[in-house]
Structure formats: structure tokens, C-alpha cells
Amino acid sequence: MSETTSDPTAPVASPAPVSDFVKSEKPREPLLEIEGLEVSYRTASGEIPAVRGVDLTVHAGESVGLAGESGCGKSTLASTILRLQPSNATVRGGIRVCGKDVRTIGWSDLRALRWGQAAMVFQGALHSLNPVQRIGDQIAEPIRIHDSTPAKGIPARVRELLNQVGLPADRAQAFPHQLSGGQRQRVMIAMALACRPELIVADEPTTALDVMVQAQVLSLLTGLVEELGLGLLMITHDLSVLGSTCSRIAVMYAGRVVEEGPADEVFEHPQHPYSAALSAAFPRIGDPAARYAPAGLPGDPPNPQELPSGCTFHPRCPVALARCSEYDPPIRMAEPNRPVACVLVGEDGRDRSAAQSS
Numbered sequence: 001m002s003e004t005t006s007d008p009t010a011p012v013a014s015p016a017p018v019s020d021f022v023k024s025e026k027p028r029e030p031l032l033e034i035e036g037l038e039v040s041y042r043t044a045s046g047e048i049p050a051v052r053g054v055d056l057t058v059h060a061g062e063s064v065g066l067a068g069e070s071g072c073g074k075s076t077l078a079s080t081i082l083r084l085q086p087s088n089a090t091v092r093g094g095i096r097v098c099g100k101d102v103r104t105i106g107w108s109d110l111r112a113l114r115w116g117q118a119a120m121v122f123q124g125a126l127h128s129l130n131p132v133q134r135i136g137d138q139i140a141e142p143i144r145i146h147d148s149t150p151a152k153g154i155p156a157r158v159r160e161l162l163n164q165v166g167l168p169a170d171r172a173q174a175f176p177h178q179l180s181g182g183q184r185q186r187v188m189i190a191m192a193l194a195c196r197p198e199l200i201v202a203d204e205p206t207t208a209l210d211v212m213v214q215a216q217v218l219s220l221l222t223g224l225v226e227e228l229g230l231g232l233l234m235i236t237h238d239l240s241v242l243g244s245t246c247s248r249i250a251v252m253y254a255g256r257v258v259e260e261g262p263a264d265e266v267f268e269h270p271q272h273p274y275s276a277a278l279s280a281a282f283p284r285i286g287d288p289a290a291r292y293a294p295a296g297l298p299g300d301p302p303n304p305q306e307l308p309s310g311c312t313f314h315p316r317c318p319v320a321l322a323r324c325s326e327y328d329p330p331i332r333m334a335e336p337n338r339p340v341a342c343v344l345v346g347e348d349g350r351d352r353s354a355a356q357s358s
């Protein structure tokens with residue numbers, strides 16, 4: 001028991017500084033930890049290296065965006081997170097979800113993980129609703145099979161989920177064709193949330209929607225991250241969407257993450273020339289200079305079976321140096337927590353403006 005004193009002039013023990021409490025807290029394990037991930041596909045025309053050495057981490061309460069043009073390996077990376085890759089894929093490296101080693105856990109643990117701890121919202125998921133089953137029954141199904149909610153509590157849980165995704169409870173009685181595209185995507189998010197996962201992986205969740213509905217669905221997802229303390233990995237080719245909705249962004253090119261950092265920094269002040277080109281491709285509202293910004297990046301991403309030598313971005317890079325065709329730049333820290341793979345950035349990198357004028 002602590003000692004008390006009646007002397008008002010006696011020195012009072014000062015409370016422990018806030019930083020002591022912070023220090024004494026056990027660091028929370030990331031919800032998703034990817035280390036040195038490599039994925040290749042065996043095909044009749046040879047091996048396709050789709051993901052080439054990716055490190056990525058998502059913590060609770062964090063929305064991480066993964067951006068890059070089509071074919072750069074985003075969906076391949078997403079599918080390996082819950083071991084959903086096709087049978088012709090070879091995976092190397094580490095993937096831990098909620099502390100579990102996804103590559104080695106048994107089937108029953110993997111099944112429990114897929115519903116109870118991590119869930120995916122797929123590209124084109126809009127079309128995967130059963131057209132002849134009511135929305136409420138489709139949301140109830142994973143709860144009935146994988147969750148501990150008692151049967152009589154399921155209708156209330158379905159109403160709660162509809163409410164969480166901003167749909168009125170009576171939509172439970174609707175069939176998919178009676179909903180708009182945005183409402184159907186909200187249903188898919190409700191299904192992903194059904195068994196209370198800690199991590200959501202959303203692969204191009206808004207690609208089929210118009211711009212206004214896209215923005216609503218994305219802010220719904222990031223709002224849920226804050227409200228429920230989830231972790232979100234959001235994948236899209238649209239960097240501007242991630243800049244306004246995520247806390248961090250990783251930019252992928254030809255199977256590698258070439259830049260990662262705080263979302264607004266990567267979008268507004270990109271360090272890698274590829275991120276800069278992606279960012280410039282999306283005009284800023286209200287910025288007159290944006291009208292004259294380059295329309296986009298010339299050329300296409302490389303065929304993974306015929307990757308350019310050196311830096312894989314060099315044939316399209318507006319600031320490439322002669323050595324870029326021979327030298328594959330390692331990842332260096334442009335700033336703390338800002339890894340970038342470009343010879344112009346990092347410890348022995350040169351000043352970008354100098355390179356541009358040379």
C-alpha cells in the first residue's frame with residue numbers, strides 16, 4: 001500500500017513521464033510481415049519472375065497502399081498472403097499473418113486464419129455475389145460456418161455489418177441486381193468483415209466503380225481501419241487514391257518495391273522517378289500547373305521474362321544515367337523509414353536536380 005501524508009507542503013512524487021509508459025509497452029507484432037518475398041510462375045514459355053524480393057509490414061490501425069501499373073506483381077503478392085496462389089507458383093521468403101507463418105501452417109489453421117484473422121476483397125469481387133441469393137443470407141453464410149456467433153444472433157450481426165458499411169438494414173432482403181455497383185462492393189466489404197478479421201487485403205476493390213463511388217468505398221474502408229483498429233493493405237494502380245486514403249504507400253515496379261514512405265510524402269514529394277511519374281499522371285484539383293503536367297509515362301512496364309538489365313526502369317526513366325543500364329540499385333534510405341531503390345537517392349546518391357541538368 002502506498003504511504004500517504006497529511007502535510008500539504010510535503011513533496012509529491014511526480015508522475016512517471018508519458019514516454020516511460022510508452023517505452024514499457026510491449027511492441028505490438030505486425031499483422032502482416034513480408035520478408036524477401038519472391039514469387040515466380042512456371043509456364044510453357046519458362047519461368048516468370050512476378051515478385052522479386054519484397055519486404056512489407058502492416059500494423060494494426062494502419063492502411064498501407066500498394067501502387068503500380070498493371071503486371072508489376074501486385075495481385076501475385078496479394079494472393080500469397082493467404083496462400084491463395086495458383087499451383088504453378090513457386091514462393092520463397094517469409095509471410096507472417098497475425099504472427100502465423102502462412103507458408104508452413106497446416107490446413108485447419110490456414111482455414112481459421114483466412115476467415116477469422118485476415119480477409120480479402122478481390123479484384124472483380126462485384127461479380128462474385130450469388131445472383132439468386134438474398135444479400136443478408138450471403139453475409140450470414142461465413143458467420144454460420146466460421147464464426148462463433150450463435151445461430152439466433154446471426155440476423156442481428158448481419159444488420160450490424162450492413163450498418164458498418166453504410167447500408168440500411170432492409171438491404172438484407174435485396175438480391176444483388178437490386179443494388180448499385182457501389183452498394184454491392186459495400187456488401188463484399190461486409191462479408192470480409194463478417195468474422196471480425198484483424199487484417200484486410202483489398203486488391204483493386206474499386207476498379208469497376210465510377211470515381212465518386214470509388215472515393216466513398218475507399219473512405220469507408222479506411223474509416224473502418226480507424227474505427228475497428230484493423231490493418232489494411234489496399235492495392236491499386238491509382239496512386240492519387242492511395243495518397244488521400246492511406247497512411248503509407250509502397251510503389252511497385254517490375255516485381256519490386258522501389259519506394260515506400262508516408263502516403264502524402266510519397267504522393268506529393270516522390271523520390272523515385274517511377275513514383276514521380278505515377279504521381280504526375282494524376283492532376284491535382286485547383287493546381288493550375290497540373291494542366292501542363294506530363295500526361296503519363298511513355299512505354300509499358302517490362303515483360304517479367306525479359307527484364308531490362310541494371311535498373312529495370314531505365315528504358316523509361318527520364319533522368320536515367322549511363323550506368324543505370326548496368327547497375328541494379330539496392331534499396332537505400334532516402335530518410336528514416338523511406339526506402340528507395342534509385343542511384344540518385346540515398347547515401348551515395350547524387351542530387352536529383354544535378355542529374356537532370358547533366
Ligand SMILES: Nc1ncnc2c1ncn2[C@@H]1O[C@H](COP(=O)(O)OP(=O)(O)O)[C@@H](O)[C@H]1O
Nearest residue numbers: 041048050069070071072073074075076086304
Ligand atoms: N497464374 C499465372 N501464371 C503465369 N503468369 C502469371 C500468372 N498470374 C500472373 N502472372 C504474370 O505475373 C506478372 C504479374 O501479374 P500480377 O501479379 O497479376 O500483376 P498486377 O496485379 O500488378 O497487374 C504478369 O506478368 C502476369 O502475366
Ligand code: SF4
Nearest residue numbers: 311314317324342343
Ligand atoms: S536508378 Fe537510374 S534508371 Fe533507375 S530510377 Fe534511378 S535514375 Fe532512373
Ligand SMILES: [Mg+2]
Nearest residue numbers: 074075076123
Ligand atoms: Mg492485379
